Amino acid sequence: MRADPDTWIVGAVPNAASAKVAGRFATHHIGLRGTGGYTVARSQARAFANALKAKHLLVYAQANVLRKTLSMPDDPLSGPPNNWRATVADPSLMPPPVTPQSPLIALVDAAADMTHPEWTGDPNVATLPGTPVDNPHGTATMSVAVAPQNGIGILGVWPGARALNVPLKTSPGTDGEITCAESGDGIAKAVANGASVINMSYGSPSRCAAEWVQIYFAVAKGIIPVAAAGNEFEDGNPLEFPASLPHVVTVAATTPQDKSAEFSNANDAVDLSAPGVDIMTAVPPALPDPDKAQDGYSLQSGTSFSAPMVSAAIAWVRAARPDLTPDRVVQAIRLGARDVAKPGWDPLTGFGVLNVGNSLNLPADKLPIPDPLEPNDNIVWVKGKLFNGKRAPAIWSGGAPKRLNALLDEQEDPVDVYRIVIAGGKSAKVSVIPRFGDPSLEVFNSSAIGVSDEAGRVAVSEHAGSKKTERVTVKNTGTSSHSYYVAVKPQGDSRYQEREYTLRVG
Incomplete structure (x- = not known):
């Protein structure tokens, strides 16, 4: 891969302990507070990563790969009068006043x-x-x-x-x-x-x-x-x-x-x-x-x-x-596009060509439901190891049952993970009710590092079929409260990437 020859990138849990370790090396923090990425001289990268790893603070390390602009300025083009704007926004549409x-x-x-x-x-x-x-x-x-x-x-x-x-x-x-x-x-x-x-x-x-x-x-x-x-x-x-x-x-x-x-x-x-x-x-x-x-x-x-x-x-x-x-703004832009290839989505043009008027006028009840708590595509995001430095709020920690409606998309939102807390000696009943498509259900303990970590998985339900509710019961056999991570994934063969479901815990 093409990468900067002089620097490396090391990701740490975003907290004071990581910052203290970083202070021992000539690092540059990447981005905003609450995230834990650093650039470091390539000669110091391994030592920095090992110092973080010794304290269980290392999240990732990688080459400082290069990106390039996606234009073709070296190939001058000529053509007919340039009327591309009318293709995406009818000239009669008046944009909102700018404030x-x-x-x-x-x-x-x-x-x-x-x-x-x-x-x-x-x-x-x-x-x-x-x-x-x-x-x-x-x-x-x-x-x-x-x-x-x-x-x-x-x-x-x-x-x-x-x-x-x-x-x-x-x-x-x-x-x-x-x-x-x-x-x-x-x-x-x-x-x-x-x-x-x-x-x-x-x-x-x-x-x-x-x-x-x-x-x-x-x-x-x-x-x-x-x-x-x-x-x-x-x-x-x-x-x-x-x-x-x-x-x-x-x-x-x-x-x-x-x-x-x-x-x-x-x-x-x-x-x-x-x-x-x-x-x-x-x-x-x-x-x-x-x-x-x-x-x-x-x-x-x-x-x-x-x-x-x-x-x-x-x-x-x-x-x-x-x-x-x-x-839902994104959905209005996607679903408002003017279809130009075979009916529906395709990998060449997506949902079609941008059409501002369609997106402005698409009724709200024709859009998918809001999708809460994103991004929650894996346990690491919900645990806070990559930004914020703290776990996401638990959607349930005992008491009355909790229900929420959410979406999946095999490409844009491939997994949904939610944190729940189960008191010592208590159990939680978890179910996923399909609304569209076929989702699966898994639950992981707090030692799991991701949704592919089968060693950390404590329950799974993967019944084939878009009308079958997935159900598991998880018991905390310890004496103190512990976090568990509920993962909902798409399953089954479908020409649709989307899934819609109701999650119930309690």
Whole structure:
């Protein structure tokens, strides 16, 4: 894998003891307080990890892998008049008025040129200072999302919306690539600056644990992450990260003819599509223009430019439909897409091409139910070992039975884990009632490290069939109260990725 040769990433339980160990080494904390990722010189990485491991504080260690922007600036394109915006948002639709309270779109990207004429008269765009403008990508993605209506240049999906460019420093000696740690820090800055939506038009076939933690930290705060699916379909079609992580809205690219772009990655993670071929973008006039015209604008192609269209649409729907929870906003965007391939979802275009009007008008009773307590995709997230440093609240600790309704999705939300507390000598009856699809039920003790840890599993119910309730009884044979972890997973062969169920404990 491609990685920074000088640094390594080590993840620790986020607490004071880990910070004390980190203080003995030349480390840099990644992201926000409450998460435990550190970069450290490669020569010190093993010693740092061993010091944490000796105190049972080590969570992960990995190379500081590189990500790259998902545009194709080296392949200038030309084509017919650029009318992509009308494809995703009817010109008759009036966006909500922009106020200081409007949702903020954070674009984690190369530094944007805020002196560009495109931003004339626009008070709602900004960049975090300190990073030079040396790449056109950040300016281009922000212009596609929010370029204002001012008689200059182009229109973004939500013209004049609040947007913050979060610049990423490129790794020396690379073609504009960024490290895993830099991505994690950028996402953290977006969270810290009040983002409602985070756009990530970059990726890598390598997973980045530090990036993953920051994204899940954002999801826990109600922030919606969006990422470009990738441009490598003709080069093996690999899974790209962060796009392929659960809870990330993954955006593929389509042509002006509503076909999947030949370069656009296709896989089970794709949620929807947006135009991504011959997209007119603003680019820094002082840099070499990708199409050689040197006029501050350029036609570009890539999923990099599809993703910010969806990010802007999500912010628009959040502003217009504040009654919807963040996960239901995502559902409105997905299910409101205009189907362009075979009926229903497909791995090339997802649910179809972005359609803001459909998403704004889709009745709430046509959307799936709210999905509570996310992200809870494994025991480690609920135990607090990756952020917050403390366990999630127990959904039941004795007394009256507790019921909750929730969702699963094999790609976007593959497991749901809930903590319960059983008093010494007492039992808990746990059941999962299918509402749609076929879920299974497992319960783990507090020593389990994940939902694949069979040694820590104390009960399981896996009856085949979407109408069969799963039931187990768990007894705490000790004398003091203990935490147990209830895991609900999808099972069975189904053409649908989704599951809906009711969990009952007590």
